[in-house]
Amino acid sequence: MTEPAEPALRAEILVPRADFDVRIRLDVEAGRTVALLGPNGAGKSTTVSALAGLEPLRDGSVVLDDVALEDVAAGVRLPAERRPVGIVFQDLLLFPHLTALENAAFPLRARGASKQEARARAGELLERLGVAHRARAKPDALSGGEAQRVALARALVHEPRLLLLDEPLSALDVRSRGEIRRLLRELLSGFPGVRLMITHDPVEAMTLADRLVLVEAGRVTQEGTPDEILRAPRTTYAAELVGVNLFAGRLERQEDGSGVIRMPAGDVVVAWPADASGDVDGAVGLLRPADVALFREAPAGSARNVIAGRVESLTRESDRVRVRIASHPPVVAEITAASSTRLGLHEGGEIHAAFKAVEVSVLLPD
Amino acid sequence: MAATREAVAPAGAPGRAAEPPRRRLRSAWLVLPALVFVLVPVVALAVKAPWSRAAAALSDSGAWTALRVSLEVTLGAVAISLVVAMPAAWALARTDFPGRRLVRAFIVLPIVLPPVVAGVALLATFGRLGLVGGLMERAHIHLVFTTAGAAVATAFVSAPFLVLALESGFRSIDPRFEDAGRSLGASRWYVFRRVTLPQLRPALAAGLVLTWARALGEFGATITFAGNFRGTTQTLPLAVYQALQTDPGAAYVVSLLMLVASVAVLVAVGGRLLVR
Numbered sequence: 001m002t003e004p005a006e007p008a009l010r011a012e013i014l015v016p017r018a019d020f021d022v023r024i025r026l027d028v029e030a031g032r033t034v035a036l037l038g039p040n041g042a043g044k045s046t047t048v049s050a051l052a053g054l055e056p057l058r059d060g061s062v063v064l065d066d067v068a069l070e071d072v073a074a075g076v077r078l079p080a081e082r083r084p085v086g087i088v089f090q091d092l093l094l095f096p097h098l099t100a101l102e103n104a105a106f107p108l109r110a111r112g113a114s115k116q117e118a119r120a121r122a123g124e125l126l127e128r129l130g131v132a133h134r135a136r137a138k139p140d141a142l143s144g145g146e147a148q149r150v151a152l153a154r155a156l157v158h159e160p161r162l163l164l165l166d167e168p169l170s171a172l173d174v175r176s177r178g179e180i181r182r183l184l185r186e187l188l189s190g191f192p193g194v195r196l197m198i199t200h201d202p203v204e205a206m207t208l209a210d211r212l213v214l215v216e217a218g219r220v221t222q223e224g225t226p227d228e229i230l231r232a233p234r235t236t237y238a239a240e241l242v243g244v245n246l247f248a249g250r251l252e253r254q255e256d257g258s259g260v261i262r263m264p265a266g267d268v269v270v271a272w273p274a275d276a277s278g279d280v281d282g283a284v285g286l287l288r289p290a291d292v293a294l295f296r297e298a299p300a301g302s303a304r305n306v307i308a309g310r311v312e313s314l315t316r317e318s319d320r321v322r323v324r325i326a327s328h329p330p331v332v333a334e335i336t337a338a339s340s341t342r343l344g345l346h347e348g349g350e351i352h353a354a355f356k357a358v359e360v361s362v363l364l365p366d
Numbered sequence: 367m368a369a370t371r372e373a374v375a376p377a378g379a380p381g382r383a384a385e386p387p388r389r390r391l392r393s394a395w396l397v398l399p400a401l402v403f404v405l406v407p408v409v410a411l412a413v414k415a416p417w418s419r420a421a422a423a424l425s426d427s428g429a430w431t432a433l434r435v436s437l438e439v440t441l442g443a444v445a446i447s448l449v450v451a452m453p454a455a456w457a458l459a460r461t462d463f464p465g466r467r468l469v470r471a472f473i474v475l476p477i478v479l480p481p482v483v484a485g486v487a488l489l490a491t492f493g494r495l496g497l498v499g500g501l502m503e504r505a506h507i508h509l510v511f512t513t514a515g516a517a518v519a520t521a522f523v524s525a526p527f528l529v530l531a532l533e534s535g536f537r538s539i540d541p542r543f544e545d546a547g548r549s550l551g552a553s554r555w556y557v558f559r560r561v562t563l564p565q566l567r568p569a570l571a572a573g574l575v576l577t578w579a580r581a582l583g584e585f586g587a588t589i590t591f592a593g594n595f596r597g598t599t600q601t602l603p604l605a606v607y608q609a610l611q612t613d614p615g616a617a618y619v620v621s622l623l624m625l626v627a628s629v630a631v632l633v634a635v636g637g638r639l640l641v642r
Contacts, residue, residue, distance in 0.1 A: 052549045080548040093546040097564040106560075110552035158551060 008066075009162060009194040013050045014059040015043075021058075022046045022218040026196070033188050033195040035209030037202065039237060043218040044198040045090075048164050051196070052087055053080035064162055064194065081110070083162075084193075086155035090167040092147055094139035100150045101126065101135040107158035125153045129183070145176035152187065163188075165197035169204050174358050181207055181361070182275050202241040203286045203361050214238055243289055243322060243332045251276065251283035251362065258304070258357055261285050266328030269304040270360040282365035289322060289334035291359040294343055295352045303354035307331055311349050314340070321345070325353055408625065415622055416615035423616035428596045429623065432605035435513065439588070439601050440581040442517030447525035447577050455532030460541060474526040484522050485590025492518075492591075509592075516592035516599040523587050524580040528573045535569020536562075579631055582624070 009028040014021060022043035028034045036044045049055040051062055053069065061071040069078045086107070094103050104122035109115070126132045129149040131142075139147055148171070155163060168184060169177050185208060188195050199205050205212055206226040214222040214229070214237065222234045230246070233239040249263035251270070259272040261283055270285050293299070298306055309327025316322075321340040323333045331353045335343075345351065416423060424430060458470055476484055492509045493499045502509065509515035539562060547557035563570075585603045592599040594608065602624050609617040 049545075054545050054549060080545075081551050081553055083549075085549060087546070087549050089542070089546060093540075093542055095543060095547075095561055095565075097567075106547070106552070107550040109560075110547070110550060110556050154550065 008064075009051075009196070010061075010063045011051060012060040013047065013057050013062065015046050015050050015055055016058050017043070017046060017218070020218045022050075024215065024218070024220055026213065028194045028196055030192070030194065032211060033197065033209045034211045034213060035205035036196065036198040036213050036215050037205045037241070038198075038200060038215035040200055042215045044200075044215055045166060046218075047215075048087065048166055048196075048198060051162065051164060052085050053078060053083050084158075084160045085162045085164060086158065086160035087164045088148075088151045088155045088166060088168055091171060092139075092151040094142075094147060094151055094154070096139055099136050099138055100131065100142065100146075103139065103150055104153040104157055106154060111158060122153065122157050125157050126150070129153055129187075143176070144172045145180055148172060148176075148180050149183070152184075156187070156191070161193040163191055163193055163195050165195075167199050167201075167204075168197060168208075170199070170201065178271065178358070178361065179274070182273070184208055201288075202244050203288055206244070206286060207361055207363055214241075240317075240322075243334070245285075245287035245289065245292070245332055247285035247287070247329060247360070249283065250279065250281045251364070252279045259362070261360075261362070263329055265330065266307070268329065268360060269357045270362050271358045273362045273364060276362075276364055280364060284363040285360040286363070287331075287355060287360045289332045292331060292333035292353050292355045294323065294333050294335055294339070294345075295354060296343055296350075298352050299354050301354065302356070304357040305360075306352055306354045308350065308352050311345055311347050311351055314345060314347060316340075323351070325351060327353065331355075411618055411621055411625065414615075415618040419615070420619050423613065423619045424623070427605060427609040427613060427616035427620060428600065429602070429605055429609075429616070429620045431597050432600050432602045432620070433623070435516075435597065435599065436582060436601040438513055439516045439520055439584075439599075440578055442514070443520035443524055443581040443584075444528075444574060444578050446517060446521035447528045447581075448574070450521070450525050451528035451532055451573075455529050456536055458529070459533045459536035473529055476523045477526045479523075481523050481584065481586030482590050485519060485587040488519055488522060488587065488591040511593045511595065511599060513592075513598050516588050516601065519587040519591040520581045520584040523584055524577045527580055528577040531569055531573025531576060532566070535566045535573070538569065539565045575631060579628065582627070 008030055009026060011024070011026045014023050020043075024043065024047055026034070036047060038044055046055065050057055056077065057070055057072050059072050061073070062069045063071075064084070068074065068076045069083050070076060095106065098106065101119060101122055104126055105118035108118035108121060123132065123135060126135055126149070129152060131146050131149040131153070134142060134146050134150075139150070142150065148168070165184075169180060172180055181204075188208065197205075197208060209226070211225055212223060212229055213220055214235070216235065216237055222229060222238050229238055230242055233242045247261045247263060247268045249261045252260050252262060253272060254260055254269075257272055259270045259276070261268045261270055268285055293303070298308065307325075307327045307329070309325040309331070311323060312326040312330075313324040314321055316337065319337045320334055321337050323335065323340070323345060325331045325333065333353055343351070454473060458466065489496060489510070491497050491499070492502060492515070494503065494510070509518055543561050543565070544557050547561040548554070552560065583603060584601070585607070588599065588601060589604055589607075594600050594604045600608070602620060606617050606620045606624070609620060
């Protein structure tokens with residue numbers, strides 16, 4: 001017996017749209033997670049539709065495991081239902097009239113499996129994903145996290161060769177987001193096929209993907225590991241991504257159950273990650289600039305992190321202002337132009353940056 | 367201000383918060399004209415009916431036979447409507463083609479067409495000298511003056527209601543559910559049966575009730591195209607019409623029978639869909 005061929009996706013797609021053509025080339029090797037990262041309307045969802053066969057290509061090809069799913073030049077086009085694909089849609093699209101179990105069993109039933117067999121396999125998967133107790137619930141009775149797990153089960157139950165995740169965390173609140181992110185990392189690392197996720201959230205991309213592909217206005221503008229892109233951004237959008245606050249240091253557990261990332265430049269309080277067994281070096285915390293609030297006086301609110309410093313630079317972009325603060329540790333905030341005016345921000349002025357512990361996403365070293 | 371509003375708000379009814387507040391009771395009498403307008407004739411029917419000989423009146427006027435014919439004709443009409451309306455409604459809701467609005471206008475034309483015109487038009491089509499009448503005669507298909515013909519005439523005027531109900535039903539279902547189904551390995555037909563149709567159920571139920579109610583009351587097209595023959599094409603409305611000329615008392619009783627059927631429809635299925 002020879003080993004099964006390494007799964008791989010090679011796609012070169014051209015899909016016309018009203019505003020611009022989406023022209024994207026993708027190579028995803030086995031065992032890697034690639035994130036298509038780009039602003040809203042950049043053509044990411046169009047790419048997913050094209051790969052899934054829901055939108056025809058005008059030109060190009062989609063080859064998965066050396067099998068052409070679509071090849072315009074050769075006149076090959078496999079309909080959506082015959083592609084070995086599993087999708088988690090942005091708003092999940094769980095079938096509202098089916099229970100969680102029936103939703104998860106759908107891909108097997110659609111492929112002709114018997115009811116018992118389909119339900120047994122779907123039930124096992126729900127069990128593994130920790131939602132077996134909700135198997136008989138309808139989607140509108142599920143919490144955000146539960147619904148996400150059911151959607152994952154539905155996308156994986158038929159053992160697809162290509163897993164497509166469309167903004168997998170965007171529908172969740174901050175608390176279940178951390179939980180699902182951990183679950184996703186675990187699932188993704190165990191999934192043997194090609195993993196492709198699309199997102200507009202740099203933190204989501206950097207915490208889940210091995211490689212990023214930046215997409216703007218239907219074109220790939222840069223690709224590389226998160227590290228490479230952080231070090232050398234090539235477009236304004238990439239540069240904005242670099243603005244993500246990154247805290248790298250030693251994660252230590254505190255007496256009250258929270259965690260703290262200790263760095264030479266200062267400390268940041270974080271929520272203790274459920275998958276951390278103890279204090280560890282090389283942890284990374286990521287924080288969106290938009291999650292940082294600014295105050296003239298030290299605020300009395302519930303934020304665990306309040307860091308004082310001077311405004312180092314102000315960059316205005318349409319109605320948003322990015323504020324770089326020379327503090328310990330340094331922090332970048334993004335606020336509205338109106339707030340900036342209200343706070344009377346100017347370079348060199350004193351300011352307090354505040355953010356909650358749960359808003360820092362913590363990545364543990366592998 | 368905010369505190370007062372909070373104190374006044376009813377506790378334990380969070381789901382109703384979005385509903386706009388109803389006006390005061392004082393203006394409720396404004397419903398009276400409409401209520402009286404509908405209720406008085408209904409009561410008059412009950413008052414004037416010859417209750418003492420109701421049973422005899424029903425059998426003498428052929429009402430029981432007419433009831434059977436009505437059931438056959440209306441169920442047949444609903445079946446024909448379903449077959450015609452389902453694909454049309456799907457296409458109108460899910461596709462876009464040049465002239466779609468014009469096509470839609472033609473399909474719902476029978477709603478505004480006087481039923482007697484519909485009957486004449488059907489005669490011009492299926493009558494012995496009609497457009498396709500000769501062909502059908504040779505194929506031994508007889509519609510004129512038959513129960514099947516009454517069902518066709520009834521379907522002609524009631525099917526558009528089903529098209530409209532189903533079209534709006536399809537429109538209320540996010541087409542991306544169908545995309546999701548196909549991306550998960552389901553054929554178009556499987557997606558229609560297992561994803562679209564179950565979600566269409568409320569619209570389908572409402573549409574079928576509406577169509578059946580319209581079919582039950584059909585008079586003009588049926589009598590014009592299929593005639594008024596006891597046992598084959600004389601439906602309840604036709605029986606009422608005939609009784610009115612010979613024995614008005616019997617007409618009242620049969621009318622009451624239909625009234626009860628209508629109320630039953632409203633309560634059984636329509637109540638949930640039409641009343642809020």
